Amino acid sequence: MGKIGIIIQREFNERVRKRSFILTTILTPLLFIGIMVAPALLMRLKTSSDKRIEVVDRSGIVASQLKNGDKLIFQPSDRTPEQIKAARSAGEEESLFGILVIGADVMDNPKDVQLYTYESSTLEIETAISKRIAQILENEKLRQYDIDSLPQILEKVKTDVTLQAFRIDESGRDKESSSALSMGAAYLFGILIYLFVFLYGAMVMQGVIEEKSSKVLEIMVSSVKPYQLMMGKILGIATVAIVQFLIWIVVIFVGGSLAAHAFAGDLAAGAQAMQGSMPADMEGITPETLAAIRSATDPAFLAQIFGGFLVYFIGGYLLYAAMFAAIGSAVDNVADSQQLQLPVTIPMILAFLVMINVMKDPHSPLAVWFSMIPFTSPIIMVARIPYGVPVWQLVLSVVLLYGSFVGMVWVAGKIYRVGIFMYGKKPSFRELYKWIRYKY
Amino acid sequence: MDLLRVEHVTKRYANHTALGDVSLAIPQGSIYGLLGPNGAGKTTLIRIINRITAPDQGKVYLDGREIAPEDIYKIGYLPEERGLYKKMKVGEQALYFAMLKGMPRREAVRELRAWFTKFGIREWWDKRVEELSKGMAQKVQFIVTVLHRPQLLILDEPFSGFDPINANLLKEEILQLRDQGATVIFSTHNMASVEEICDHITLINHSRDILSGEVNDIRHRHGNNIFQVDFRGDREALRMALQEQCTLLEGAEEDSIYQSLKLHVADDARVRDVIALINEQVEIRSFREIIPSMNDIFIKAVAGELKTN
Numbered sequence: 001m002g003k004i005g006i007i008i009q010r011e012f013n014e015r016v017r018k019r020s021f022i023l024t025t026i027l028t029p030l031l032f033i034g035i036m037v038a039p040a041l042l043m044r045l046k047t048s049s050d051k052r053i054e055v056v057d058r059s060g061i062v063a064s065q066l067k068n069g070d071k072l073i074f075q076p077s078d079r080t081p082e083q084i085k086a087a088r089s090a091g092e093e094e095s096l097f098g099i100l101v102i103g104a105d106v107m108d109n110p111k112d113v114q115l116y117t118y119e120s121s122t123l124e125i126e127t128a129i130s131k132r133i134a135q136i137l138e139n140e141k142l143r144q145y146d147i148d149s150l151p152q153i154l155e156k157v158k159t160d161v162t163l164q165a166f167r168i169d170e171s172g173r174d175k176e177s178s179s180a181l182s183m184g185a186a187y188l189f190g191i192l193i194y195l196f197v198f199l200y201g202a203m204v205m206q207g208v209i210e211e212k213s214s215k216v217l218e219i220m221v222s223s224v225k226p227y228q229l230m231m232g233k234i235l236g237i238a239t240v241a242i243v244q245f246l247i248w249i250v251v252i253f254v255g256g257s258l259a260a261h262a263f264a265g266d267l268a269a270g271a272q273a274m275q276g277s278m279p280a281d282m283e284g285i286t287p288e289t290l291a292a293i294r295s296a297t298d299p300a301f302l303a304q305i306f307g308g309f310l311v312y313f314i315g316g317y318l319l320y321a322a323m324f325a326a327i328g329s330a331v332d333n334v335a336d337s338q339q340l341q342l343p344v345t346i347p348m349i350l351a352f353l354v355m356i357n358v359m360k361d362p363h364s365p366l367a368v369w370f371s372m373i374p375f376t377s378p379i380i381m382v383a384r385i386p387y388g389v390p391v392w393q394l395v396l397s398v399v400l401l402y403g404s405f406v407g408m409v410w411v412a413g414k415i416y417r418v419g420i421f422m423y424g425k426k427p428s429f430r431e432l433y434k435w436i437r438y439k440y
Numbered sequence: 441m442d443l444l445r446v447e448h449v450t451k452r453y454a455n456h457t458a459l460g461d462v463s464l465a466i467p468q469g470s471i472y473g474l475l476g477p478n479g480a481g482k483t484t485l486i487r488i489i490n491r492i493t494a495p496d497q498g499k500v501y502l503d504g505r506e507i508a509p510e511d512i513y514k515i516g517y518l519p520e521e522r523g524l525y526k527k528m529k530v531g532e533q534a535l536y537f538a539m540l541k542g543m544p545r546r547e548a549v550r551e552l553r554a555w556f557t558k559f560g561i562r563e564w565w566d567k568r569v570e571e572l573s574k575g576m577a578q579k580v581q582f583i584v585t586v587l588h589r590p591q592l593l594i595l596d597e598p599f600s601g602f603d604p605i606n607a608n609l610l611k612e613e614i615l616q617l618r619d620q621g622a623t624v625i626f627s628t629h630n631m632a633s634v635e636e637i638c639d640h641i642t643l644i645n646h647s648r649d650i651l652s653g654e655v656n657d658i659r660h661r662h663g664n665n666i667f668q669v670d671f672r673g674d675r676e677a678l679r680m681a682l683q684e685q686c687t688l689l690e691g692a693e694e695d696s697i698y699q700s701l702k703l704h705v706a707d708d709a710r711v712r713d714v715i716a717l718i719n720e721q722v723e724i725r726s727f728r729e730i731i732p733s734m735n736d737i738f739i740k741a742v743a744g745e746l747k748t749n
Contacts, residue, residue: 006539014528215523219584222490222517223540225509421492434454 003224004232011207011236016243025244029251051097051125053115056081058104065136070128074100081116088118100129110137182386183359189309190355190383194348197316197378200241201324201344205337207233208328208416217420226417230329231409234321241317245310301386308385308394315401316378319408320344326412326432329419336426351376355383362387372397374404411436443468443623444489444592449498451484458484459495460647466625466640471618473638473655474627477742481647482627483520486594489625490517502592513542516590520597520627522581524569531556531565534584541588548587555583559609574601582610586617593617596627611637631735641734643741651741659731662740665705666730667714670698673722681721685709698725 015021054077057063063076077084081101087093097119103112113133115121142150208230211217220229327340354376358367362384371381371389377397381389418435419427427435444466451459459481466472476482487493489500491512500507502514525533531552538548556562559579569577578601586593598614599607615637618624626638634641635655642652651658666689671678678701679688685706692702705714718724732740 003540006536010536014525211523211525214526215519215521216525218519218521218523219517219537219581220540221492222515222519223512223537223542421487 003228004235007224007229007232008236008239011233012239012243015203015237015240021240021244025247029248029255052095053098053100053129054079054084054096055100055102056084057102059102059106061140062102062106062133062136065139066132072125072128085116102133106133107137107140110134182362185305185386186355186359186362186383189305189386190352190379193309193313193316193378193382194352196241196313197320198348200237200317201320203237203240204234204321205324205328206334207237208325208420209331209334209337212329212420213332221420226420227413230322230325230413230416234318234325234409237321238314238317242310242314245313249306305386309382311398312378312382312401315374315398315405318405319374319378319401320348322405322408322412326415326419329416330422330427330432330435331419332423332426339426340429340432347375348379351379355379358383362389368393372400374401377401414438441468442466443503444625445501446485446489447499447501449485449488449495449500451481451488451493451495457647459488459644461498462642462644462647462649463498464642464649464652466623468623469618469621470639471614471624471626471637473634473641474625474644475629475631475634475641475738476644477629480644482644483596485644486517486596486625486627489592489594490515513588514591515594516541516585516588516592517594518582518585518596518598520600522578522601524577524581526568526570528569529565530561530567530569530572530580533569534580534587537584538587543588551587552583555587559583575603575606578602579606582613586613586622589622591622593622593624594627595624597629598626599628599630599633631733631738634734643738645742651737655734658737659734662737663729663731665707665711666702667705667711667727668692668700668702668730669718669727670695670700670725671718671722672698672725675699675701675722678718678721681717682714685714685717702730 050071050073052073052075054075055063055066056077056079063074066074066076068074077099079087081099084093084096084099088096098115098117098121101114101116103109106112110133113130115126115129142154147153211220217229224232323344327337327344330340331337351370354366354370358364358370358380361367367380367384370376371384371393378401381394381397385394414436415432418438442465444464446462446464449459449462450457462481462485464472474482474485484493488495489507491507491509502511528536534552535545535548538552539545543551553562556565561576561579564572564576564580569580572580582598585595593614595614598610602610611633614624614626626634628634638655640652640654641658643650653661682688682701682703686703686709687706689702689704692700694700703714705711715724715727718727
């Protein structure tokens with residue numbers, strides 16, 4: 001076994017045996033489930049009470065037609081706003097949320113509506129109120145045209161469009177596609193790459209700093225070349241990451257199929273109940289959802305996404321880990337590394353910002369360029385893959401990524417070689433550049 | 441036969457010269473002291489021999505051939521800054537370093553067990569390094585350094601942190617390794633241990649070799665014609681008689697049985713004449729040359745008070 005092999009083995013064994021590895025391996029899937037479930041739980045837990053709003057309607061049109069709902073209770077009032085305010089100040093009307101004032105001329109001047117609240121209002125409340133008032137005013141205006149059987153006409157005019165999207169793939173077949181699913185997958189995997197590259201990259205940096213500050217490096221370099229040491233650490237932690245991923249994938253699939261099994265009974269019971277008592281109108285299952293379900297279970301689609309994720313995670317990790325190793329070698333402790341980490345964090349954050357843009361238009365020049373630049377391609381390309389990417393772009397981007405990893409290892413190796421023997425002084429970027437040019 | 445030859449090695453860093461034209465020849469089977477004040481360039485020289493850095497000029501030969509990458513297996517290096525992975529178990533860690541030095545796993549385990557037994561530390565095998573005291577960790581580190589039976593051992597301050605008993609144990613081991621054919625480079629500030637175990641030394645100061653040679657030779661060469669005489673008899677008479685040929689010095693090693701005088705014999709006088717003179721005046725119990733200690737030579741050489749090479 002080569003020396004790099006021996007080092008990889010140590011890095012792997014030491015980390016996998018740690019309690020923290022076992023904990024994160026178990027807890028991370030739970031955390032993800034938690035992240036997905038938490039918003040739903042929070043929605044249910046939201047116990048905000050009804051908000052009572054007194055409506056001072058100077059036009060005399062709106063107040064009577066305002067419907068309560070969505071935790072909003074409208075109460076037509078014959079007092080002036082000043083009277084209500086005075087009453088509130090005097091200690092009455094404790095439960096009043098606010099006062100809605102509608103101008104006398106609201107039909108011609110719909111901007112003349114004001115809401116005064118005692119607690120801060122939210123965009124949600126404001127939109128709900130203005131929407132309702134707009135509806136009332138529109139109806140009122142329509143009514144002024146005196147059309148016969150207006151409600152029936154309106155009912156007939158009402159239309160609901162659901163779009164079924166297909167994507168024509170390269171072989172010319174059209175495939176049902178779900179932009180919602182693509183977006184979800186893009187977002188999820190983009191974030192995962194961002195998180196994991198940082199997580200494992202920082203692990204490399206900490207490992208190097210630990211070896212340097214505990215002076216283990218002094219013995220090591222007399223039997224191993226610094227380059228072998230650096231590569232051993234980078235690759236050793238890569239194996240840890242891959243094993244951790246494989247465990248997670250197994251856990252998710254096993255957990256997923258167990259959950260499906262457990263819920264199968266419920267589903268059958270639900271179906272029976274539906275046949276008996278419910279109308280055949282299956283609300284909620286739109287063609288969009290069906291498309292999403294179909295592509296989410298399409299093995300080719302899954303293989304593409306997971307395969308792309310692994311290739312780009314490993315490439316991105318290797319590239320950034322080499323940079324993290326160089327930074328770790330240049331400093332004596334983690335605190336000193338903050339400033340040197342800038343060239344690592346800036347492209348990552350940039351990639352993250354561009355990703356949000358990419359999800360709106362995955363084939364824009366911006367998206368294509370950033371999915372080629374090695375420092376951003378792991379995030380951007382992974383976010384683009386669910387939407388479908390031409391093969392030549394994938395190949396070029398992967399070649400660029402792995403090629404620049406090789407180049408980065410060369411540069412990082414130079415810095416590492418000098419850095420591990422430099423103590424005490426926090427180097428500047430200029431000094432790092434000088435180290436790269438040192439000859440040995 | 442010289443195991444290691446360093447020829448005209450120069451190493452410059454951005455704003456200072458770490459080594460300026462240093463040459464050494466280290467005989468096979470010797471213990472070679474590499475001395476010098478802090479920052480003189482010893483560590484740089486050791487790193488060059490270890491192939492951690494390359495010299496700007498000059499060459500290093502091991503066994504007559506220019507030193508090559510594979511030669512690091514033939515070298516065992518105990519750095520001054522000791523370090524082990526704190527969270528790793530002792531046995532596992534020793535095995536790891538042994539394997540990095542190219543030993544097959546099975547052989548490494550066997551050798552390690554033998555050494556652990558010899559040093560009385562078998563029960564540490566499964567302990568974590570952080571549970572050991574500093575001295576204990578040093579023992580482990582020493583074993584790791586010598587385990588693969590290197591031809592050349594480079595020991596940087598090997599005795600620091602050891603109690604006298606363990607320091608002695610270590611000294612015996614070093615001498616034994618030497619007897620088994622190893623060549624030792626021994627870098628230290630502890631001049632007493634240099635006198636005890638080194639055959640040759642090189643003293644580096646300000647990146648230059650200022651003094652080198654066999655230890656005994658150097659000490660004799662730097663003897664300054666200073667002698668001590670222990671006697672019975674009339675001290676004043678002796679003083680008067682020696683006035684012409686000697687200068688009397690303070691600081692004779694007195695003891696209660698005899699009287700003692702320390703004297704510097706003038707360069708043009710002959711020692712045998714001085715002894716004859718003394719013999720006429722008093723009853724001599726002993727007469728010996730005071731040879732300077734390595735410590736004195738070191739201090740004087742570094743201060744520039746010594747005629748050096």
